[in-house]
Structure formats: structure tokens, C-alpha cells
Amino acid sequence: MQSGKKISGFSKLSKTEKIQWLAQNFLYSNPIEVVKDFASFWHDNVEEQKVFEGFSENTVSNFHMPFGIAPNFLINGKDYAVPMVTEESSVVAACANAAKFWYDKGGFKAEVIDSVKLGHVHFKYRGDGVKLKSFFPQLKSKLIEGVKDLTANMEKRGGGVIDIELLDLTKKEDSLYQLKCSFETVDSMGANFINSCLEDFAKILVEEIQLSPEFALKEKDVTVVMSILSNFTPDCVVRAEVSCPVDQLGYFNDGSMKPEEFAEKFATAVRIAEIDPYRATTHNKGIMNGIDAVVIATGNDFRAVEACAHTYASKDGQYKSLTHCTIENDVFRFYIEVPLALGTVGGLTGLHPLAKKSMELMGNPKAHELMQIVAVVGLAQNFAAVKSLTTTGIQAGHMKMHLNNILSHFHATEEEIEKALVYFKDRVVSFSAVREYLQLIRTA
Ligand code: MEV
Numbered sequence: 001m002q003s004g005k006k007i008s009g010f011s012k013l014s015k016t017e018k019i020q021w022l023a024q025n026f027l028y029s030n031p032i033e034v035v036k037d038f039a040s041f042w043h044d045n046v047e048e049q050k051v052f053e054g055f056s057e058n059t060v061s062n063f064h065m066p067f068g069i070a071p072n073f074l075i076n077g078k079d080y081a082v083p084m085v086t087e088e089s090s091v092v093a094a095c096a097n098a099a100k101f102w103y104d105k106g107g108f109k110a111e112v113i114d115s116v117k118l119g120h121v122h123f124k125y126r127g128d129g130v131k132l133k134s135f136f137p138q139l140k141s142k143l144i145e146g147v148k149d150l151t152a153n154m155e156k157r158g159g160g161v162i163d164i165e166l167l168d169l170t171k172k173e174d175s176l177y178q179l180k181c182s183f184e185t186v187d188s189m190g191a192n193f194i195n196s197c198l199e200d201f202a203k204i205l206v207e208e209i210q211l212s213p214e215f216a217l218k219e220k221d222v223t224v225v226m227s228i229l230s231n232f233t234p235d236c237v238v239r240a241e242v243s244c245p246v247d248q249l250g251y252f253n254d255g256s257m258k259p260e261e262f263a264e265k266f267a268t269a270v271r272i273a274e275i276d277p278y279r280a281t282t283h284n285k286g287i288m289n290g291i292d293a294v295v296i297a298t299g300n301d302f303r304a305v306e307a308c309a310h311t312y313a314s315k316d317g318q319y320k321s322l323t324h325c326t327i328e329n330d331v332f333r334f335y336i337e338v339p340l341a342l343g344t345v346g347g348l349t350g351l352h353p354l355a356k357k358s359m360e361l362m363g364n365p366k367a368h369e370l371m372q373i374v375a376v377v378g379l380a381q382n383f384a385a386v387k388s389l390t391t392t393g394i395q396a397g398h399m400k401m402h403l404n405n406i407l408s409h410f411h412a413t414e415e416e417i418e419k420a421l422v423y424f425k426d427r428v429v430s431f432s433a434v435r436e437y438l439q440l441i442r443t444a
Helices: 015-027 031-039 046-054 091-103 129-146 148-156 191-211 259-275 277-297 302-313 353-361 367-390 394-409 414-426 431-443
Strands: 067-075 078-085 109-124 160-168 176-184 223-230 236-245 323-328 331-339
Touching: 015 031, 067 091, 067 367, 078 091, 078 277, 078 353, 078 367, 091 277, 091 367, 091 394, 109 191, 109 367, 129 148, 129 160, 129 191, 148 160, 148 191, 176 191, 191 223, 236 367, 259 277, 259 323, 259 331, 259 367, 277 302, 277 331, 277 353, 277 367, 302 331, 323 367, 331 367, 367 394, 394 414, 394 431, 414 431
Parallel strands: none
Antiparallel strands: 067 078, 109 176, 109 223, 109 236, 160 176, 236 331, 323 331
């Protein structure tokens, strides 16, 4: 059954025409009003609006998200106020709390372990595998030589093609082989560079096999299935940690929870996320609350970072926590190891006005420094979540935010907010309970 709403040339319509079409076909509202609604989120400056529209296709409006700041981050002895873009309440506040908590305990230490990116040419070769393997060294030098025009600039910046390996996957899929290519892309995320190199490798592979007298005619029929970077970058990894003597952790729950008890409970909570995939998923989601927020604020690809983080969390055969905690010789140590393929040049980072501002706020870091900041934020976010879970419970903080949001919805005054915070300290917060309470004090 066709509903008659198929359209050709939608992309060619102006913004206003697109909205009018939506109003007529899907919203069934007055097109003038619908245009007004969507247009109310357009940028006042037409040129700026064009910049936003250029990021994607078929744009009809802009979707605003809060741009917040988590101050008080001390990372490798340097101060940062970290920009975070997230729609989830409590995330920025929790992250900022964790940053402040660790500030006086020496802050965070972070290091990039490696920054290798990967890509593959997947191809089918139906000939003699031994022949292909012995031909590979000669092919490899042709492949590297063949992309010199693409790699020259990257090499000047300290990057380029690191290695190419031939993988035989014929036991898993008939005739399937792979060129596994590793790259250093320095300050760019490198997707375009890698994909361009891979597509050239694929052409050269086919040409070289066809030209070589070593292969029989029937062996020359190589099919390239696809050439694409991998978002799984297990060797593009950052490690970040915090540590302090257990007694410096302080007391929790209004002084009733001693530092040793907190440390033990916290470490057990992390251990649970190491052994139970159900908890690990939520635990890592909390880490990604922080990581994604900075990745988005800097115009990086959060889907790539997410996909990679979760594959990395399963690298030992079971999905596990990305963070770990030890207590040894009365020292509490909490650390994260996370793959982060980030760029500070190219992509949206240099185009989106607020991504540029984010970079400026952090002192225009190079990719390695940005990787460290992002890993630290993931660790801080997780510290805050697990601290809440093992002390007051998560709802206390959430409910306070929830209460604030409802109070702001009802335009509560400073005085009303103060009263409501006291009143709801031990009561269940709900929209109707807050409305009734405000009615009560407003009519008293
Ligand atoms: C909520 O967005 C994230 C948490 O559930 C993470 C966690 O449980 O560790 C609080």
C-alpha cells in the first residue's frame, strides 16, 4: 500500500518549502505556524545558519543541546575547564564534583599508550594462497609507493602508513583475504586519509596481481569486496588514573562511612562491573556520559568512539568494565584504559563555532592531549556515579536536579526554592507534589 507521500527532489526545496511540505503531509497544521516554530531555532545570523546547514543534509532547523562546563580538572599538573555537551541532567554536575574531589589529591594522570588507526581491504582471491603470500612482500612495497602522493603531507606531520599485513581468512569464508593496514594520522581523526589510501591499495592490489606473470590467468580474478577503515582501534588507547592514600578519601554519608569502608565498597562495585556484563553495560554507559559529552563538544565522531569503546570492553571475550580499581598498601587507585580515535584538525572541529570555542577553552590541545582529557572525563564521570551508588544512592542527586527542574518550570523564586529544598529533603519529588507544595506556600 502506497500512501502517496513519496517525494522526489526534497533536497532541492528551500528550508521553508521543506517545512511547508512537512506541515501539509505529516503535521497537518497551519504551514505558517509550523514554519515559525522551526524558524524560531534558526541562527539569527544567516551566514552562521548556513554553516550549520552545511554539516548535514535536508536541514530544516537546529537542535539545541546544553553546552556546559566542568571546571577544576587538574590533568598532568595542568588546569582545565572542560566543555561538555549533553542533554542528561546531573552529568556535568557529577563530573565537576569528581574533578574537584581529586583536585587537591594531585588531580588526574593520563598518558596515550599508542595512537595507531586501522583499515582493511577485504578481497576474494580464488588462487593458490601460498603464491599470494610469497608475492605479498613485493606487493607491499608497491602499495606503499603507490600512495606516496596521499601520504606525503601526513609524513611531514609525523604520520603515514605504518604497516600492511596480509591476513588469510579462508577458513572462515571461502577465498577471503584481507589487507590489514595500520596508520598514524597525528592530529586528524584520519577517516578520509585512511579510506583514500585503502581505496588506492585496493586498485593497486588488483593491478599488480593482473600484471604479475606469477599468477595463472584464473588466479588473476581478484574481487575487492570493500575498503574501509575500522572504528575498532585497540592500539589507539589512553590510560588515565587517580590515586591517593585511602585515609585521604575522607568520610561519606554525613560522616557515617569511613574512608576504608568507602574504598572497599567502591572497589567491589567496580569488580562487579568486571564480572557481570549487565552491570558493566550500565557502568560503561556512565563512563560514556562523560566521554561523549566532550567528544560532541569538540566536534568529534561520538558514534565511532562509542562503537570502539564497547568492542574494546569485550576484547577479552566478555563485555567488561573499562575502569578498574585497586587497593594496595593502603593506596586507592582508580584507572581507565579506553581507545579514543580523536582529531583536533579537520572534520567539524574547525568548522562548528562552539567546537572551536571548546578547543580554545582547553588551550587548543593536540590530539594526544585531547585524548587524555576525554579519558580523564570518562574516569571522573564513572568515579562520581560509583561514588553515589555506593554511598547515598543515585536517586538523591538525581532527585535534587529533578526538583530544581520542576521548580524552574513553575518559575519558583529564590525563597520558594530554598523552602522547597528543605521540604523535599526526605520526601518523594514528583511534578504534582512540587506543584501542590508551591500552591500551598503561594496561597499561605
Ligand atoms: C546514568 O546515566 C548513568 C549511571 O547509571 C551510571 C552507573 O550506574 O554507573 C548512573
